Amino acid sequence: MNLGTYITRSSTFWPEREALICGERRLTYGELERITNRLASALIGRGLAPGQAVATYAGNCAQAVETEMALSKSGLVRVPISPRLSVDEVAHILDDADVRVLFVDGERVEEGGEGSVAVEADQHDAAVLNFTSGSTGKLKAAVQTHGNRLANMRKLDDEFGLLARDPRVLPRRRAHHARARHAAARPAGLGRHRRRPAALGRRVVPRRALALTVDFARTRQVFGAPIGALQSVQHKLADMATSYYAARSMTYDALADLDADREPRTEAFMCKLFVAENAFRIADEAVQIHGKAGLVRGAEVEAVFRKLRMFRVLTGSSEIQKNGIARQLLLPG
Structure with a gap:
């Protein structure tokens, strides 16, 4: 087949x-x-x-x-x-x-x-x-x-x-x-x-991690109140949402350059680096908020965590992306 x-x-x-x-x-x-x-x-x-x-x-x-x-x-x-x-x-x-x-x-x-x-x-x-x-x-x-x-x-x-x-x-x-x-x-x-830049496909999974975590924060009860009422959890959710928005905006900006027939070569390296690193941070915070429920094999947030970790290696590791950025910056002219 x-x-x-x-x-x-x-x-x-x-x-x-x-x-x-x-x-x-x-x-x-x-x-x-x-x-x-x-x-x-x-x-x-x-x-x-x-x-x-x-x-x-x-x-x-x-x-x-x-x-x-x-x-x-x-x-x-x-x-x-x-x-x-x-x-x-x-x-x-x-x-x-x-x-x-x-x-x-x-x-x-x-x-x-x-x-x-x-x-x-x-x-x-x-x-x-x-x-x-x-x-x-x-x-x-x-x-x-x-x-x-x-x-x-x-x-x-x-x-x-x-x-x-x-x-x-x-x-x-x-x-x-x-x-x-x-x-x-x-x-x-x-x-x-x-x-779509390669980084764009990486937005889907962290978006799911954020949605799962927001839903968990609304429904998980501790001491008679949802954990979303805790300021520490709210701050984590705010950081996750901000990271996601920044990664999405950065990717669409590079996409606009591509549509305008410009060569966003340096920006492509930056997108792949920034999106991969921030997607993993979002997943890490998602597991942190879920607690042990986020570590159980079979839980969706656990699968998301494993999936996002690989993006820091696949299609060029984060270190490779940094090499590419530096090389472009140091080009003469």
């Missing part, structure tokens, strides 16, 4: 339902199935074997999604390359990943047949090579397996409750690490693209 097989399944049950919406381009599941099958069979017909690398050099567009699903169906490894990278960085990725085919700006190979393509893939097989932003030297590849991709899909549902709203949702992760782009979901498939 891989992400491409979800398209085939959806095209069987809902062939006329919209699967992909990107600007003026709209595709049903039946149309998306035919397009991805043609591309997958064309690549296989050109001698590409499962496990070989195919790179995509494009922004977020419908063709990028079609290509991703076709590569998944054919068992090929996708190597997304951000158009924001330099020529040397792109050359390094192509060489390091041993890329066999490069798609540029949604180029299409259409001569393949429309028969269903479903190359068997093990959950441990590589599906994507995501190259890091190179904050510690040369860009390095992080391998995502087919199992990782499916787990990410489930994780998105845990964070955003997509499946609770519609049982036929296939969430999708961001298209590019360096571009900090993300795609939202549509029923049973892929959906509208929207921009």
